[in-house]
Amino acid sequence: MGVRKVRAAETRAALQEAAREQFVQRGFLNTKITDITAAAGRATGSFYDHFTDKDELLKELLTDMHAQARERITAGDHPREHDLTDRAHLHSHLGAAWHVMRANLPVVVALYEQAMADGPRSGRLWQRLVEDTAMFRDHLEYLREQGHRLPGDPVLVAAAMGGMLSTLAYAIMGSGATGLPDDEIVDTLTSLLLHGLAGPAAK
Amino acid sequence: MGVRKVRAAETRAALQEAAREQFVQRGFLNTKITDITAAAGRATGSFYDHFTDKDELLKELLTDMHAQARERITAGDHPREHDLTDRAHLHSHLGAAWHVMRANLPVVVALYEQAMADGPRSGRLWQRLVEDTAMFRDHLEYLREQGHRLPGDPVLVAAAMGGMLSTLAYAIMGSGATGLPDDEIVDTLTSLLLHGLAGPAAK
DNA sequence: GTCTATAGTAAGATAGAC
DNA sequence: GTCTATCTTACTATAGAC
Numbered sequence A, B: 001m002g003v004r005k006v007r008a009a010e011t012r013a014a015l016q017e018a019a020r021e022q023f024v025q026r027g028f029l030n031t032k033i034t035d036i037t038a039a040a041g042r043a044t045g046s047f048y049d050h051f052t053d054k055d056e057l058l059k060e061l062l063t064d065m066h067a068q069a070r071e072r073i074t075a076g077d078h079p080r081e082h083d084l085t086d087r088a089h090l091h092s093h094l095g096a097a098w099h100v101m102r103a104n105l106p107v108v109v110a111l112y113e114q115a116m117a118d119g120p121r122s123g124r125l126w127q128r129l130v131e132d133t134a135m136f137r138d139h140l141e142y143l144r145e146q147g148h149r150l151p152g153d154p155v156l157v158a159a160a161m162g163g164m165l166s167t168l169a170y171a172i173m174g175s176g177a178t179g180l181p182d183d184e185i186v187d188t189l190t191s192l193l194l195h196g197l198a199g200p201a202a203k
Numbered sequence C: 001g002t003c004t005a006t007a008g009t010a011a012g013a014t015a016g017a018c
Numbered sequence D: 001g002t003c004t005a006t007c008t009t010a011c012t013a014t015a016g017a018c
Helices: A003-026 A033-040 A054-076 A087-103 A105-117 A124-132 A134-145 A154-172 A182-195 B003-026 B033-040 B054-076 B087-103 B105-117 B124-132 B134-145 B154-172 B182-195
Strands: none
Touching: A003 A033, A003 A054, A003 A105, A033 A054, A054 A087, A054 A105, A087 A105, A087 A134, A087 A154, A087 A182, A105 A124, A105 A154, A105 B105, A124 A134, A124 A154, A124 B154, A134 A154, A154 A182, A154 B124, A154 B154, A154 B182, A182 B154, A182 B182, B003 B033, B003 B054, B003 B105, B033 B054, B054 B087, B054 B105, B087 B105, B087 B134, B087 B154, B087 B182, B105 B124, B105 B154, B124 B134, B124 B154, B134 B154, B154 B182
C-alpha cells in the first residue's frame, strides 16, 4: 500500500475515533463537523474527502457494531429455543446487550438521537425499537408457542425491554450516574424482568 | 380586560397550541420558531413579543402539565404506602402515568429530547429519569422498609420503569405504531412489571 | 401588539493552492 | 489528500412602520 493511502486511512480512522468521543461528549445531534475535525486535529475540509456527511460516518460505525454483535452472538450460539424465563439465560442475554452497548456507546447514542430527531409522528423510534429487539421477540414467541403465558404481545414486551435497556444505557453509561457497577445493574434488570416487582413466589 | 389584552392572550394561546402540534409532528429540537408562528398563522416577530425563546415556551407548557398531574394525583390521594406489588395499585399508577403522558405528549417529547440534547456525559437524562420517577421510588422504598425483597436499588428500579414508560410513550403515541389500544398496553406493562416474563407462580 | 424587512450568526459544504 | 479561505444556507433575533 502506498504512503498516501496509508495516510488517508489514518485520517479516516482518526475522524471516526474523534467522532466516537464527541458523540458521547456532546451527543450526536449536537456534534458539529468542526467538532469532529478539531478533535481529530484535521482541517474542516478533510472531513468531506472521506464522508459525505455525519450520517454516513455513523453508518460505518454501525457496521462495525453489527459485526461485533454478530460475533458475540454466534460465539455463544443462539438458538431460538433459549428460555428467557430461565434466570441464567435471561441474565446472559441482558449482560450481552449491556456489554455491546457499552462497547459501542457512541453508536447507541447516535442511533437513539437520530431516531428521535424526526419526532414521534414519524414512527422511527418505534421502528428502531422493534428492529433492535428482534432477538428478544423471537425467544418470546417461541415461549408462547410452548404454551407459556406471556405478559402480552411479544412485539410490545420485547420493545418494552429494549426501551428500558437503551434509555438506561444512555442515561447511565459515560456519566457513571448511579455509582453502581455494571454487574449489579444487570442483576437488577434481570430480577425485574424475570419476576417483576413482586419477586419470585417463594419468599 | 381591554381589547388589546384579549388579542394578545389569544395570540399567546395560539402560539402555545401551535407549538404543541409541531413538537409532536416534527419533534422539539427540529421545530423552528418559524414553524410555530406559521402554524399559528402569525408573523415570525410576534413570537418574541410573548416568549424569549423555545425553552421558555416549553417551561410554561410544563407548568400546565405539572398542575394537571398534581391534580390527578391528589384526586386519587397517594399515600406512600400504596403497594406496588398489588396488581390493582400498580395498574392504576401505570395507567395514570400513561394518561398524563398522552394528554401532554408534546411536553413529554420536548423534555425527553431536551434531556438528550446535551449528550450522555451531561447526566441530564439520568437526572430527568430520577426526578420523574420520585413517586415510584417512594413506594418502592416503603416496600423495602416493610421487609419486601426488591429486584435492586429502588432508585434504579424506578428509573428503569420510567425509562420503559417514556420511551414507549414517545415511540407509540401519536404514531399509533402498535395498533394496540391503551388499555392493553397498560395491562401488558402491568403484568411485565408485576411478575416479569416468568409470570405469576401459579400457572 | 403585530406586522415586514433585515441584520446577525452558526454551520454545512465547496474551490483551489499546495 | 490535506489544507485555508470562502460561499451558501437556514435560522434566530431585532428594528421600525403601522
